[in-house]
Amino acid sequence: MPVIQSKNTSPAILSFFTALILAAIITVFTLFLRQPWYIDLSAFALTFTVAYTIYFYTLQYFIYRKIKLIYKFIYQTKATKREEFFYQNILPQKSIDEVRKDVERWAIEKRDEIEMLQKNELFRKEFLMNLAHELRTPIFTVQGYVHTLLNGAIDDASVNRKFLSNATKGIQRLVQLADDLDQISKLESGKIPIVQESFVIQELVKDVYEEMMLKARDRNIDMHIKKGTEAAITVYADKQKVKQVIVNLVENALKYGNDGGTITTGVYQMDGGRIYIEVSDDGPGIAEHHLSRIFERFYRADRSRSREIGGTGLGLAIVKHIIEAHGQTVTVRSKVGVGSSFGFTLDKGKS
Numbered sequence: 001m002p003v004i005q006s007k008n009t010s011p012a013i014l015s016f017f018t019a020l021i022l023a024a025i026i027t028v029f030t031l032f033l034r035q036p037w038y039i040d041l042s043a044f045a046l047t048f049t050v051a052y053t054i055y056f057y058t059l060q061y062f063i064y065r066k067i068k069l070i071y072k073f074i075y076q077t078k079a080t081k082r083e084e085f086f087y088q089n090i091l092p093q094k095s096i097d098e099v100r101k102d103v104e105r106w107a108i109e110k111r112d113e114i115e116m117l118q119k120n121e122l123f124r125k126e127f128l129m130n131l132a133h134e135l136r137t138p139i140f141t142v143q144g145y146v147h148t149l150l151n152g153a154i155d156d157a158s159v160n161r162k163f164l165s166n167a168t169k170g171i172q173r174l175v176q177l178a179d180d181l182d183q184i185s186k187l188e189s190g191k192i193p194i195v196q197e198s199f200v201i202q203e204l205v206k207d208v209y210e211e212m213m214l215k216a217r218d219r220n221i222d223m224h225i226k227k228g229t230e231a232a233i234t235v236y237a238d239k240q241k242v243k244q245v246i247v248n249l250v251e252n253a254l255k256y257g258n259d260g261g262t263i264t265t266g267v268y269q270m271d272g273g274r275i276y277i278e279v280s281d282d283g284p285g286i287a288e289h290h291l292s293r294i295f296e297r298f299y300r301a302d303r304s305r306s307r308e309i310g311g312t313g314l315g316l317a318i319v320k321h322i323i324e325a326h327g328q329t330v331t332v333r334s335k336v337g338v339g340s341s342f343g344f345t346l347d348k349g350k351s
Helices: 011-031 037-074 082-090 096-150 161-190 201-211 213-218 240-258 303-309 314-326
Strands: 196-198 222-225 234-237 262-270 274-281 330-335 338-350
Touching: 082 196, 082 274, 096 161, 161 314, 196 201, 201 213, 201 222, 201 240, 201 262, 201 274, 213 240, 234 240, 234 338, 240 262, 240 314, 240 338, 314 330, 314 338
Parallel strands: 222 262
Antiparallel strands: 196 234, 262 274, 274 338, 330 338
16 A cells, blocks of 8 residues: 555554554454444444554554664663653654654764764874874984994094084974974964964064065065055954964965065955955965865975975964964965965954
């Protein structure tokens, strides 16, 4: 029967049609006994009522036991005796359709949880692998120079100071790596407070440009504020941390940009009392498939060139954590052969 075969048939409808069929069969049987019509009608009514009651409550109890088993499986909380009595006797019981929706919702949550755990596990493996690689290079460098000195080079005045100087550079890189990791950990845990104040963002950009002037001059790179955005705009943020963000972005543009290129910083007013700051370069650009991961720790779009240039590989990760600690967002736009633009938002300050 279509009603019984339907996926949306309720226990009440199933019991009704089962009792109706059973009562009709018994009534047809009594007709052959040549009983008065009211006997046949009474037999139909009694059979229908008893059958409906037995089927309905039996079916309800069976389904309730199965539903209870399902909820024991999908929920981790255990109800007290009082809560169980309340759920069974006072609260209306959930329908099969409601249970189906609960199970589907639970399945989606578990699937998302598993996917998240898999992603976290992959990230953890990559992080440990990258960390080991970043540590290995300076450690081997220091180890090589120290062993060479111990094996007799320390008595050679023509090389001993040079080897010590090179070993010191490796140690400095290790110290910088440890400091950057410590800073990221503190930013994630909220241990580094965000002390906000109002300041003119263009003045801060100019300060960074002045500090980077020698590096820019070595590569003949021009640094300026984008035309049309020179007018002073005040932001409300942690000045020293925002300066670190701009330093990291400008330093990256200097490292990876083309000789004779340009670095431009634009400042734009947005709706909702926010300011958008964007540092752009006309360097080689970043391939699109790298952009979604560019702010991960130790992630490098061009590993071979990154090793030559140096750095800890944590600059953009620090940028992301500082901006997010302000409750803001950081973005990247790039195209190979055109250049890259890193932007972030800050709250507008009071002039």
